[in-house]
Structure formats: C-alpha cells, structure tokens
Amino acid sequence: MQVAIFCYFLFLFLGGDAAPAADEVTYLPGLQKQPSFRQFSGYLSVADGKHLHYWFVESQNDPSSDPVVLWLNGGPGCSSLDGLLTEHGPFLIQDDGVTLQYNPYSWNKIANMLYLESPVGVGFSYSDDQKYVTNDTEVSMNNFLALKEFFRLFPEFSKNQLFLTGESYGGIYIPTLAERVMEDASLNLQGVAVGNGMSSYEMNDNSLVYFAYYHGLLGSRLWADLQTFCCSAGKCNFYNNQDQNCSARLSDVQDIVYSSGLNMYNLYAPCIGGVHQRYSIERGELVIRDLGNSFINHPWTRLWNQKLRGLSSLHLSVRLDPPCTNSTPSSLYLNNRYVRAALHISPKALDWVICSSEVNLNYGRLYMDVSKQYLKLLSALKYRVLVYNGDVDMACNFMGDEWFVESLHQQVSQTQSQVCRPLCADLCVPTSVCRPLCLRWRFRGVRGSTMMKTVGRLAASSKSSTTSPSSL
Known part of the structure; x- marks a missing residue:
C-alpha cells in the first residue's frame, strides 16, 4: 500500500508541471518536414461525460512567455479546425486533401494557439450519451470548464496571458465565455477579439x-x-x-x-x-x-x-x-485514419x-445581444477588446458590428498614462473609428476582406513587426 501511495504522489509530482505526453503529436501526415514547435491533440473532459477535442500548437517564438490564445469558429455548430486548416493555423490544407503547407502568417508565430471544437457534437468532440441538444448558456459553461481542464493539463502555461478569440457565432461564444473567465482569478485573462462576429441580431x-x-x-x-x-x-x-x-x-x-x-x-x-x-x-x-x-x-x-x-x-x-x-x-484530411491516429481521435x-x-x-439561441457582456468587460478597465471586420462579408457585416460598438457609448480618451496609436494602416478602412484609439477598446475594418480571410490579412499587416496579441 505504501508503494502504491508513493507511486501515486510521484505521478502527481512528475505530471503536475508538464504537458500530457500522451497527447503530443509527434508526427503529422501531409507535411514534407515536421514542425520545430510542439503540438498536442486530445480531449478536455467537462461535465456529464462530454469530451471537447482540442488541438494546441505552441508558439514558434517563445512558448514559455507568449500568450495563450483560444480560437472558436462559429455556426453555431462549426468546427474550429476549419480556422486552423484554412485561416490562421500553422498548416494550410491543400486542394488534394492530403498535403499541408506551412502558413507564413500563422498566429502561432507569436502565440500559443488553442483550437477548441465546441459545442460537443462538433468535429471530433463527443458526448458519452450521444445527445447534442445544447444552448448558449450550457456552451459557455462547457467552454469555461474546458479552459480549466486545459490549464490543469498544461500548468506550465497557467501564468501566460490569456486571450479569447473567435469569429461569426463566436461573437456570442466569446463574450459569454469571457463573462465567466473574468470571475476566475486563476485564469490570466487579458482580452478578447472577435472577427465578423454576431454581436446583435x-x-x-x-x-x-x-x-x-x-x-x-x-x-x-x-x-x-x-x-x-x-x-x-x-x-x-x-x-x-x-x-x-x-x-x-x-x-x-x-x-x-x-x-x-x-x-x-x-x-x-x-x-x-x-x-x-x-x-x-x-x-x-x-x-x-x-x-x-x-x-x-x-x-x-x-x-x-x-x-x-x-x-x-x-x-x-x-x-x-x-x-x-x-x-x-x-474532410478528406481529417478523416484519414492515419491523421485521426496522429491526433489521438477517440473511436467514439x-x-x-x-x-x-x-x-x-437543435441549438438554443438565448442571447440576442451581448452588450451586457461587453460592458462588463469594459467596466473592469483592465481588458483589451477588439472587434474587427472584413468589409465584403454579408453573414456578419461590418456595419452591424460598427453600430454595435457605437451603441456601447464608450468614450474615447487619450491620456498620458495610456498608450494609443493610429489604427489606419494600408489595410484599414478610413471610417469614423479609424483614428487614434486607446488600446482598451477598438473597432477595426479591413478593406476587401471577409470573415474567413480577415484574420490572415491582419497577420500580414504586422508581419514585419513583433506585434503580439497584447498590442492588438
């Protein structure tokens, strides 16, 4: 019995400050050369037998100090692996459904990226009871529990800055999740960013x-x-x-x-x-x-x-x-049995x-507007908030999000104690909000861009700098 107890505490000691070895992706099919950065794929188990699939790619810069950035695609019901493989992940899927090419504008150039397939039933995420009826409130709680589980499995990242990001219906997911995260002092939340988001129906x-x-x-x-x-x-x-x-x-x-x-x-x-x-x-x-x-x-x-x-x-x-x-x-790539094995996908x-x-x-849309959540974030006076839009997207168009930002009636202040900079770069739309704003709160339009492409163009606009999520 003493040996068993010793082994148990030894296991806790050895596994308590390092990423789960069983989830590490050591070989990813489709690449000519395997990456120099570490990556992990597995499951974050939350309430009631629900298992959310995650794919975590460490920063190519300095994983120990770079921020952790959560990414959620929208829908509701669409997979965040679409964001990884076609938008801003380190690998971009090619038309043959077999080959991956490295993305020169990947967000993991400057951040540790956590792609979470949510809600349960999306992508490779599953529930033991195979019931996938859910709603905004349950999803925000499960996403919160998934974050808690992630940092339990990866305690070495618990002190890093945390940013919550997403697009489309992520405009609902992200603020409702942030409302929970900001109440938990163990999570080092620094800000949120939503691209072409559903902010107000x-x-x-x-x-x-x-x-x-x-x-x-x-x-x-x-x-x-x-x-x-x-x-x-x-x-x-x-x-x-x-x-x-x-x-x-x-x-x-x-x-x-x-x-x-x-x-x-x-x-x-x-x-x-x-x-x-x-x-x-x-x-x-x-x-x-x-x-x-x-x-x-x-x-x-x-x-x-x-x-x-x-x-x-x-x-x-x-x-x-x-x-x-x-x-x-x-679909061809992710359903390849060798890829599923490499990503440790459950047979369930x-x-x-x-x-x-x-x-x-079957999704329950409970939030018609997330102004309450944004105002709560902004009133704390310590979180950075970015709303950005491509100007040719009609699903969640730039005008609606600009109206939403203006409806919050946030005063633009520039004091010596706050670092402000002009938003207008080559890609920016010269709108009324394209002016020096304090970093706490901003709306940004990206000319000629869309929901799926805005993220890449934002990355491209800062490729020659050391821009980090904390400076967005």
Whole structure:
C-alpha cells in the first residue's frame, strides 16, 4: 500500500508541471518536414461525460512567455479546425486533401494557439450519451470548464496571458465565455477579439438590408417597398417588424443575399459550387446550406426552421454545408485514419464535418445581444477588446458590428498614462473609428476582406513587426 501511495504522489509530482505526453503529436501526415514547435491533440473532459477535442500548437517564438490564445469558429455548430486548416493555423490544407503547407502568417508565430471544437457534437468532440441538444448558456459553461481542464493539463502555461478569440457565432461564444473567465482569478485573462462576429441580431439584420441596397443588390422597387412597409418616422425595423408586407419583402432580400448565387462570405468572389438552394436532396442525403442566423423573428423563418427539422427527421443522413465553401479537402484530411491516429481521435467520435447539422438545428439561441457582456468587460478597465471586420462579408457585416460598438457609448480618451496609436494602416478602412484609439477598446475594418480571410490579412499587416496579441 505504501508503494502504491508513493507511486501515486510521484505521478502527481512528475505530471503536475508538464504537458500530457500522451497527447503530443509527434508526427503529422501531409507535411514534407515536421514542425520545430510542439503540438498536442486530445480531449478536455467537462461535465456529464462530454469530451471537447482540442488541438494546441505552441508558439514558434517563445512558448514559455507568449500568450495563450483560444480560437472558436462559429455556426453555431462549426468546427474550429476549419480556422486552423484554412485561416490562421500553422498548416494550410491543400486542394488534394492530403498535403499541408506551412502558413507564413500563422498566429502561432507569436502565440500559443488553442483550437477548441465546441459545442460537443462538433468535429471530433463527443458526448458519452450521444445527445447534442445544447444552448448558449450550457456552451459557455462547457467552454469555461474546458479552459480549466486545459490549464490543469498544461500548468506550465497557467501564468501566460490569456486571450479569447473567435469569429461569426463566436461573437456570442466569446463574450459569454469571457463573462465567466473574468470571475476566475486563476485564469490570466487579458482580452478578447472577435472577427465578423454576431454581436446583435437586431443590428445585424437591420444593417444587412442597408448593406445589400448600397452594394447594388436590391432593385429600386424592392427598396421603395421596404421603405414603405418597414420604416416609419425615419427609422426602419427589419428585425422584428410584424407588418406582413414588410416580412414578405424581407423574404425577397434573404433570397437575393443567400439563394441567388452570391457569396455571402465574400460578395466579390464567385460562389464555390455555383447556385444552390437553401436545401436539397442529394443521393438520399439532406443537404442544408443555411446556418439560421438571419431574420429569425419573422414568421417565414420560423416555418422554414420547422420544415428543416421535419425534413431532417425523415433522413438518416443530414449534412450542413455553409454556402459557397468547399470543406472537402479538410474532410478528406481529417478523416484519414492515419491523421485521426496522429491526433489521438477517440473511436467514439463521428466522422469530421465542417459543421454539425444536429448541433445547429437543435441549438438554443438565448442571447440576442451581448452588450451586457461587453460592458462588463469594459467596466473592469483592465481588458483589451477588439472587434474587427472584413468589409465584403454579408453573414456578419461590418456595419452591424460598427453600430454595435457605437451603441456601447464608450468614450474615447487619450491620456498620458495610456498608450494609443493610429489604427489606419494600408489595410484599414478610413471610417469614423479609424483614428487614434486607446488600446482598451477598438473597432477595426479591413478593406476587401471577409470573415474567413480577415484574420490572415491582419497577420500580414504586422508581419514585419513583433506585434503580439497584447498590442492588438
């Protein structure tokens, strides 16, 4: 018994200050040369038998002192490995679905990057009971517990600065997670950053109609009808207007934006795969191309969601494909048995897909606006907050996020005790917020960029400097 107790405490001693050796990725298929930095992949177990898959890549600069940056993709229900393999990870998947190329603008050039597949049911994350109905509150708690578990497994990073980042529906995930993290003194939270995020459903809906009109997508007759039926006293309500004529015209707007062949993530780029309907039956599989985040308060949207749930219950196979995207290379790579083995993927995990239809269709959207969470962060006067947008993305457009930032009524102050710098570089949009702002709070627009590409262009804009997340 004494030997057993000794071995137990020896195990705690040896394993208490180092990363879990079993999770280290020692060989990653698809690379001509294995990386010089360490990386880990495994599971963070949270409440009630839920297991969130993570992929952690150490900084190429100085892992011991560089910040830890959490990244969450949106959806809801889409995998953060899409961010790793196609946006700002150290490796970019090639069209053959086999080869990886190093990314010269990877965020792990200056930070330790933690990619978390959340919620449970997304990507390689799974639940023992295989039940994947969830909501914003449960997800924020599970993400918080996952962070706690991560730092338990990697205690050597617990003193590093922590930043929470994400895009799209990450605009909900990140502030609601930050609200929990800022209450835990053991987590060294320094700030948050959200790109093309869903900050307010109301402002996103209202701004989308203006965005579409002023980009020449809506005809003069439709615009006149929208002004007649949706507006009064100089103010338009495209969000929850109960006028049936208004709702009908907004249905036309949604068809133009989402179902006419336009690329909702990059207005000026072709739509990969051509024009598709919002759903189709392909070889007995129901394919859905709508993440369900726009005009959610209108009757036809509720009927549409009911129809989708009904159709999904009739099909054994349902696939959720964001429009105008090609996830085939990533799917081929991540479902390769050698890759799964290298990443220590559980046999209980499903095949990897970019977005989970089950999670998305059954997701409980509880936060229509996250101003409360942002104001709580800002009132603490110690966290850096960055909201950044590409200007050609329609899913979560720059105008809605700029309105959201302005609605928080944060005074711009420049005192000698605060370090401020101009935001306007070559890539910045010269808007009213493109001026010297204090580092605590800023909105940044990136010209000619999108939800998926803004992160890379931000990295490229600082490639010749030693910019760190703490200076964003």
